[in-house]
Amino acid sequence: MSVIQASPADAPTVAIPAIRVDNLCRHYRMGETLIRAVDGVSLEVRAGEFIALLGASGSGKSSVLNLLAGLDRPTAGSVIVLGRDLARLSREELARYRLHTVGMVFQSFNLIPSMTVAENVELPLRFAEVNRSERDGMTNTALARVGLQSRMHHRPSELSGGEQQRVALARALINRPQFLLADEPTGNLDSRTGTEIMNMVREFNQQLGMTVVMVTHERALAERYAERLIHLADGKLVSDEPNSRAVSTEPISTASEGSLA
Amino acid sequence: MKLPDLTELALRNLRESILRNSLTTVGISVGVASLVAMLSLGIGLQQLASRRLMKSGLFDTIVVTSRREPRNFGRDEDRNSPPSADSRLLDEPSRVELNRLPNVIEANPDIRFATELRYDDKPYLTTVAALPESSQSTDAFESIQGHFFTSDTAPEAILQKSFAAELLGRPHNTGANETSVSELAAPLLGKELIMSYAQRETSPNAPAPAVPGTASTLGSENAAASYSVVSRQQKLKIIGVVDLDPESMRGPTRGRVFIPLKLAESLHVMQPTDLRELSSSSGDQTLYSSVSVRVKDPAQIRATEDAIKKMGFNTFSILDATRSLQQFFAVLDLFLGIFGSLALAVASIGIVNTLVMAILERRREIGIMKAIGASDLDVKKLFFAEAGAMGVLGGFVGVALGWAIGHVINLGTNIYLRRQALPPEHFWSVPWWLVGAAILFSFVVSLVAGLYPAARAARLDPVQALRYE
Ligand SMILES: Nc1ncnc2c1ncn2[C@@H]1O[C@H](COP(=O)(O)OP(=O)(O)OP(=O)(O)O)[C@@H](O)[C@H]1O
Ligand SMILES: [Mg+2]
Numbered sequence A: 001m002s003v004i005q006a007s008p009a010d011a012p013t014v015a016i017p018a019i020r021v022d023n024l025c026r027h028y029r030m031g032e033t034l035i036r037a038v039d040g041v042s043l044e045v046r047a048g049e050f051i052a053l054l055g056a057s058g059s060g061k062s063s064v065l066n067l068l069a070g071l072d073r074p075t076a077g078s079v080i081v082l083g084r085d086l087a088r089l090s091r092e093e094l095a096r097y098r099l100h101t102v103g104m105v106f107q108s109f110n111l112i113p114s115m116t117v118a119e120n121v122e123l124p125l126r127f128a129e130v131n132r133s134e135r136d137g138m139t140n141t142a143l144a145r146v147g148l149q150s151r152m153h154h155r156p157s158e159l160s161g162g163e164q165q166r167v168a169l170a171r172a173l174i175n176r177p178q179f180l181l182a183d184e185p186t187g188n189l190d191s192r193t194g195t196e197i198m199n200m201v202r203e204f205n206q207q208l209g210m211t212v213v214m215v216t217h218e219r220a221l222a223e224r225y226a227e228r229l230i231h232l233a234d235g236k237l238v239s240d241e242p243n244s245r246a247v248s249t250e251p252i253s254t255a256s257e258g259s260l261a
Numbered sequence B: 001m002k003l004p005d006l007t008e009l010a011l012r013n014l015r016e017s018i019l020r021n022s023l024t025t026v027g028i029s030v031g032v033a034s035l036v037a038m039l040s041l042g043i044g045l046q047q048l049a050s051r052r053l054m055k056s057g058l059f060d061t062i063v064v065t066s067r068r069e070p071r072n073f074g075r076d077e078d079r080n081s082p083p084s085a086d087s088r089l090l091d092e093p094s095r096v097e098l099n100r101l102p103n104v105i106e107a108n109p110d111i112r113f114a115t116e117l118r119y120d121d122k123p124y125l126t127t128v129a130a131l132p133e134s135s136q137s138t139d140a141f142e143s144i145q146g147h148f149f150t151s152d153t154a155p156e157a158i159l160q161k162s163f164a165a166e167l168l169g170r171p172h173n174t175g176a177n178e179t180s181v182s183e184l185a186a187p188l189l190g191k192e193l194i195m196s197y198a199q200r201e202t203s204p205n206a207p208a209p210a211v212p213g214t215a216s217t218l219g220s221e222n223a224a225a226s227y228s229v230v231s232r233q234q235k236l237k238i239i240g241v242v243d244l245d246p247e248s249m250r251g252p253t254r255g256r257v258f259i260p261l262k263l264a265e266s267l268h269v270m271q272p273t274d275l276r277e278l279s280s281s282s283g284d285q286t287l288y289s290s291v292s293v294r295v296k297d298p299a300q301i302r303a304t305e306d307a308i309k310k311m312g313f314n315t316f317s318i319l320d321a322t323r324s325l326q327q328f329f330a331v332l333d334l335f336l337g338i339f340g341s342l343a344l345a346v347a348s349i350g351i352v353n354t355l356v357m358a359i360l361e362r363r364r365e366i367g368i369m370k371a372i373g374a375s376d377l378d379v380k381k382l383f384f385a386e387a388g389a390m391g392v393l394g395g396f397v398g399v400a401l402g403w404a405i406g407h408v409i410n411l412g413t414n415i416y417l418r419r420q421a422l423p424p425e426h427f428w429s430v431p432w433w434l435v436g437a438a439i440l441f442s443f444v445v446s447l448v449a450g451l452y453p454a455a456r457a458a459r460l461d462p463v464q465a466l467r468y469e
Helices: A011-015 A061-068 A091-100 A117-127 A132-145 A161-173 A191-207 A219-225 B003-016 B018-055 B092-099 B133-137 B161-167 B181-188 B261-267 B272-276 B298-311 B319-361 B363-371 B376-419 B432-459 B462-467
Strands: A019-030 A033-045 A050-055 A076-081 A102-106 A179-183 A211-215 A228-233 A236-242 B061-066 B104-110 B112-119 B122-131 B156-160 B192-202 B227-242 B257-260 B290-295 B313-316
Touching: A019 A061, A033 A061, A033 A076, A050 A061, A050 A191, A050 A219, A061 A076, A061 A179, A061 A211, A091 A102, A091 B363, A091 B376, A102 A161, A117 A132, A117 A161, A132 A161, A161 A191, A179 A191, A191 A211, A191 A219, B003 B018, B003 B376, B018 B319, B018 B376, B018 B432, B061 B298, B092 B104, B092 B290, B092 B298, B104 B122, B104 B133, B104 B261, B122 B161, B122 B261, B156 B161, B161 B181, B161 B227, B181 B227, B192 B257, B257 B261, B290 B298, B298 B313, B319 B363, B319 B376, B319 B432, B363 B376, B363 B462, B376 B432
Parallel strands: A033 A236, A050 A211, A050 A228, A102 A179, A179 A211, B122 B257, B156 B227
Antiparallel strands: A019 A033, A019 A076, A228 A236, B061 B290, B061 B313, B104 B290, B112 B122, B112 B192, B156 B257, B192 B227
């Protein structure tokens, strides 16, 4: 995993993008009508970048993110991640890609309600067939990173929205993936808690070198955290510009740096 | 996913909707229970039947006859085997040889002759048969009134029930108002019988022409051969009366009066065989009309029979009867098994139903698992594990339940039997293999039932599953 964990400082190596999306299309056929959820999107993501996908509701943001996550297959075009075309991977290979290469967080947290916090975070390790003896330690480290060690035996329903999203973040990074794909991670949270979560995401980006692609419709949030803003409308890419206003130098704790790497 | 994780998650999921899954599992248990109860009844009945037959001493007995007298014994031996060079005389050396064959417990000559018995100074013509000591343990002598022979040479007699009735001058009527054995035995036990018989004495004189005719009309007047026949008498003490039907049996128990084997041998009674073997050179040797061979393992009876045939004798055993009995029970077990499985099949539809419901309920959960990296196979395995866990749990509970049901039925029937003054029977049996097989079967049936739900869960599209709340 560490082989593909480039740091943002490696600017000259942009020649090989971490993600390369080429003329990506995702169409849905609803009877007679064809819905072009994603319609010819091309973009590149460098390793270590923090990107925000912006656009109105229904513009195709989630669809693009799901295609990047290997949860869905494109109707046309290609998604090449670290040199591998996701469209050509088998279902099994896609599952392994989701397990090891990407971590996902959602607007609605998507924790499993019957499992405790620790069990939710541990779940990807079970799919990865990590030994039982190593799992507890990894789960603890991940929970420590999001500051929820004390709640590990609680059920998700006993946690606040912000805490649940922190659990989801811990679960997303437990297998040390290179990419963090977030679909409106603050959409269900008040702005204070949202900021807390966003700080955490930036921490992952800067300290762990994770490449972040975040879907949001809050322009302010995107401008504060993302290095690049990509606008979608009706499934098409309208603009792709670097964000000079990103406050990447905000003082953050570096105490836990490298503890997961 | 590894098996421990799989089981853990499956059990956790089963606990989540405990009521529904318990009901499904109860359904499986009932199915397994009915299967176990049915089959254990079939097996129990089979064991009861073979126990009975085994005890009768018929199943483990091979009757050996010489090929030189094909008409003597009966209808069952190979008629088409000619008295060839390999046919042998059934004499003492061959009996000893038979005795030494593997799987043979003992080989005893069948001595049976028609003769006159005097009781209370009245003559009775009847058939006397000799019994080896081992007969004592057979079923037939279990209900003896009085006791078995005190020794193998004791001058004692055991009477067959109908003959006892004849001695007492009572009509022998079968049916409900049949006189009981003990009633017949009381006045007879300890009394004396005088048996007149023809003793065969070797005399190396001129050979005489063979006497044609049926062998059973034996009289001492017919004796005019390479040996002489002397009329003798033997006193016998009545020590027992048994309830045996002399016509229903083969082998040594075909008689109406029984005497110890060694005693019978020492008497050298003129037997039908003697007339047929007049021309043979072995005039000085006792020839047996037939020898009963008891085997250790009835399952190996065919091999032993073949060995005896190779020695040059004809054999008869009721192996064929066993075989058709086994066939009958195989068919019975099959039918009971099919009826038992029916309930399990119905229960397996319950599994399909429960799991399909679980998929609908856990759509989102499946979507989440796939989003965080579960493969189709992981999801499939998880549903299989749930189906399998229900199968195994249902199997265990079902076996216990089936065992209990069978036990209760057995108990109830025995209470009924006791009321009818009949001895209790153990006609129901759950062997270990049935326990194992039932649980395994339940497991396999559950997995099969889980095939469709598991495949459906694995195919679930995560994007769709996560799309709607
Ligand atoms: N399975 C589907 N079948 C039909 N149409 C679909 C399907 N999934 C998405 N769409 C359509 O594709 C378009 C893009 O959807 P998408 O969820 O990507 O939008 P979005 O930008 O994420 O919107 P939001 O901000 O509301 O989440 C929408 O018009 C939606 O109705
Ligand atoms: Mg969306």
